[in-house]
Amino acid sequence: MSDRPATFARRAADEYGLQIEVQEFPEGTKTAADAARAIGCEVAQIASSLVFVADTVVVVVTSGANRVDTRKLATLRGVHEARMAEPEEVRETVGYAIGGVPPFCHDSSVPVYLDEDLTAFETVWAAAGTPEAVFPISPDELAACADADAVDVTE
Secondary structure, X not given: OOOHHHXXXXXXXXXXXOOOOOEEOOOOOOOHHHHHHHHOOOHHHEEEEEEEEOOOEEXXXXXXXXXXXXXXXXXXXXXXXXXXXXXXXXXXXXXXXXXXXXXXXXXXXOOEEEEHHHHHOOOEEEEXXXXXXXXXXXXXXXXXXXXXXXXXXXX
């Protein structure tokens, strides 16, 4: 296993005072369905951090049950279009590979948006640095650490 989850947990403790309980699943949690199955929760409780380019790189933390509407994201950003970031753009900007991007502790300061549907849950599960690692967090705490606004950017 990678040391990325432990590094992420230390960084979250240092930067936000969080005591994150990382759980690793060798079978993988790369997709929301994989994560929900491994954890034993609803797919909607998976907080998937997806990276887009909409004038700049942005992260949208969306419910695993939803798809981001790039037109809504572009409108929110005041640009003509938004697209999924390429794998190299993701790694270069946020410091993590697709499937393991956490909602905060990115290598660069990027705008973060939170799917408002996640606020309906007491606990959601987010990636902790690799496609095999996740951690539980309340949506309020996630939004505070990520400096994220809850928005409607889903289909």
